[in-house]
Structure formats: C-alpha cells, structure tokens
Amino acid sequence: MLDAKLIRAKPEMVEAALEKRNISGALDRFIVLDEERRAILGKVEELKGFRNNASMEVGRMKKQGIEPEALMEQVRQVGMEIKALDDQLKAIEDNLENILLNIPNLPHESVPVGLDESANVEVRRWGDPRSFDFEPKAHWDLGPELDILDFERAAKLSGARFTVYKGAGARLERAVINFYLDVHTGQHGYREILPPFMVSADCMTGTGQLPKFAEDMFKVEGREMYLVPTAEVPLTNLYREEILDGAQLPIYLTAYTPCFRAEAGSHGRDTRGVIRQHQFNKVELVKITDPDHSYDELEKLTADAERVLQLLGLPYRVVLLSTGDMGFSSAKTYDLEVWMPSYQAYKEISSCSNCEDFQARRANIRFRPDAKSRPQYAHTLNGSGVAVGRTVAAILENYQEADGSVVIPEVLRPYMGGLEVMIPV
C-alpha cells in the first residue's frame, strides 16, 4: 500500500512512478476523495468536540440541580448530524482504502523501465551449461523412466498439474528441502520457521495477494482461509500489527512449505513436467529490515539463494526484472533462472524482492529505531531459496547420463543415504 501522505504531497511524482508500471490515472479518484474526506473529517470532529463539552456540562448541571433538558435536546440533534457524517466518512474511507489496496508498489529508481520481460536485464551468469554428447532428455521423460515421478497416477488422484514422487524421487525432494534449510540456517543466519499452511484473508491482504489476485489462490470452502501460495505470506505476516524493537532488526526467517496456486490463466503453459504445478515445495527466505539497509539486504538475500545453486552445481543467471515484469508488491526484483536443457533456456527458480514498506504498511509492521523515536514502517524482503520441484527437475536434466541414469549431486548424497546415482528400471 502506498503512503496516502506521499500521494497527497507529491501526486505528480507518484503518478510518474506508476506510469513506469504502465498504470495511469490511478490517483485521480483518490485525490478527490481524499480532499472530501478531510473536509468532512474537520466538520465531524468539530461537532464531536462540541458534544464532548456539552455532555460534560450536562453532568455538571445535574450535579448542581439545574435542568439540562434543553442542552440535552441540542446534543441529540448534533448527535444525529454526527451519525450522518460518520456514515459518509466511513463510505469514503472504505473507498479510499480499496483504491490504495489495488495500486501496486512504486518501482525503485534502479529498475529498468519496460512493458514486459523483454526489458529485463541480465545481471550475471554462473556456471556453464553442460554440452551433452548425446540427446539429453526432459525431466518428464527421465522421471517416469527412473520410476521416481508419476504424472499419470497423480492425475488419477488430483487431476492435471500434480505430481506423485516415488522412491528415490520422494527422497530427493526431501533431501533438497533439508539441504536448503540447513544451508540457510547454518551458513546464512536464518531462523527456521514451520508455519501454518492455511492463513487468514488478512494475511493475504498484508502481503498483497488480496484483494487483487484472489483467483490465483485456493480458498478453503466455507471459511475465510487460504492455502498458502508461498511461505512469504505466513513469514512476513508473523509480525503483523506489531511494533518491533529496532535492535531486533534485521530479522532473517526461512521456512519450507508446500505452495498452492490455482494457475488461473496459464492453461497450456508448461503443461509437461513439474515446472508449473498446483502444489509444489519451496524453501523461502524472508527479511524484516530497517529502510536504510533493505537494498544491501536484497543483494545479500539474492546471494544466499544463489549459493545453494552453486553448491548443487547448477548453472544459472540472475535477471533484474523490468517495471513491466515485477510483482505487485515489489519495488525491485531479481529472478534466478536455472539452466534447463529441455527448454534450452534458463527457467525461473527463484524470485528475490524488496517490497520496501509496501507490505509493512498493509500488514502494519513497524519498528522503533530507539526508545525515544516514533514507530516507523519496516521494510520487508522475500526470495525463494529456492523452489524445490524445479530444483529436482534441473538436477534430473543437468545430471543425466547417456544411459538415462542421473548422478546425485555430491552435497545431496548425505541426505540420500549415500546414494550416488539413480538408474532406470
């Protein structure tokens, strides 16, 4: 959520920033309503001031035995006026809030401006894609041949966009989860959290999924609860409605959760394999920081996510997303893209964002820099550290051999009971 005071003070500046995200005229109605709100607010506060004084006067009169009925009648009239104005005010404020909740974050000045992903900027690459002396297979062929991924039976259970992991596949998925959590907690200083996988609508609003993207999520029938689309939601909302001690910052959190996404509007895209699923596993990184350090922290968080890919020996590149490709809540986002032989392309495996105070304002996450200062909004960051299903797919494809076997990356072998290679049945 943008700062209403900022919009009021510098509407052209905000407007210009939103133009970069290809949004125009979003503020017109807000500005009109905002002025209206303040006009009514002034009036209603004045009337309430009168009522407060008059009510006290009534009490005094009664004590002195003076008949207060005339004054009481007057206040009754004022009370009706107040009620009418309060109703108007409520309607306007709901409206204003609704407008604000639907406006995306402003892009940071370092973000390239563009309409879509074609304006993204590659920042760096790590590792060289392997050149195969045979025709490499896609993971959706390798997996069934190894008897570790079962798409057909998954469809029988749950329909399209689900996968059943079997045997070494199931263990590999679990190994990657544990490996990621161990690296981030052991080497990068994150605290492990195991949050609920269902959260309230308030949480979804706090991080920006609601109200705009309701159709992307799975809602629990008959309840105001949603399956988490990413651990970013429960992790960031942990400190909702709190004023943190500045000395606590920065807070580093990591969590494994399954992620549930409706994938509305992506029919026909990535239909094969585990790339786009209704349910997938992810280890997430979240930071709560003060505004002065959030961009340094974004670089560090991105490096933390990169680190696990390096340890796995998976080639990747880092891409700075353009204004047209960024998520709703983000001010700046780096995507990590892992090399996928089946696509002959780099495929997103992580997205690391600084949301600045956008989510903090929605979720009311504040901190007090020191005992004497006023509370201010924290900055929130999140990044995949990294997507687990896509990692397994990348391992299968990048570590395959001519005979269809797949070598287990060394760092994962302790998690696999020492298993070094998976062989087709």
Place this chain on the structure above:
RNA sequence: GGAGAGAUGGCCGAGUCGGCUGAAGGCGCUCGCCUGCUAAGCGAGUAGACGGGCUUAAACCUGUCUCGAGGGUUCGAAUCCCUCUCUCUCCGCCA
C-alpha cells in the same frame, strides 16, 4: 462437541451506582540528579492512529478516535445490551 472464565497502555494490574479515567498502582524503559564503581535512592517523562496549526523538517501546540472486533442504548460508555473473534480451565472425542 458440552460446561465455565476471561480479553484494559511495552508488561503486570485497578476501574465503584455509566460523567475531568486515555485510563490508578506497580514493573520496565528514557532523561536528569545523587553516589569511589556497581547496586540502591530521588525527580521528571513514557500508547497508537487520523486531522488542524506552526516549521524547510523535526520538536512543539491543538482536536478527534481507540480499553479484543463490530453494532446498539444514552446528553455522555472501558463501564449497560446484542453479535462475532480469540485465549484459558474442566469433561468428551481425536492424530
């Protein structure tokens, strides 16, 4: 699922028959004083939101709102009524 209790400021905790209670008291914290050091002691201060004034800004001054949430009664509600949410205790059930 059944029965009961409760939700007040950073924390604990008081609020009588509704009327200077945004809230006693204590703890904590901040600033100052005092004291070889520490501890103790003394004094002052210490919620948030939204407006208005002043200001480059902050500080400051001022108004309104907030005692789990929402609604109602009343001239006036932390205090009375209704609905909801959450927490705790006991019983039952259950991974």
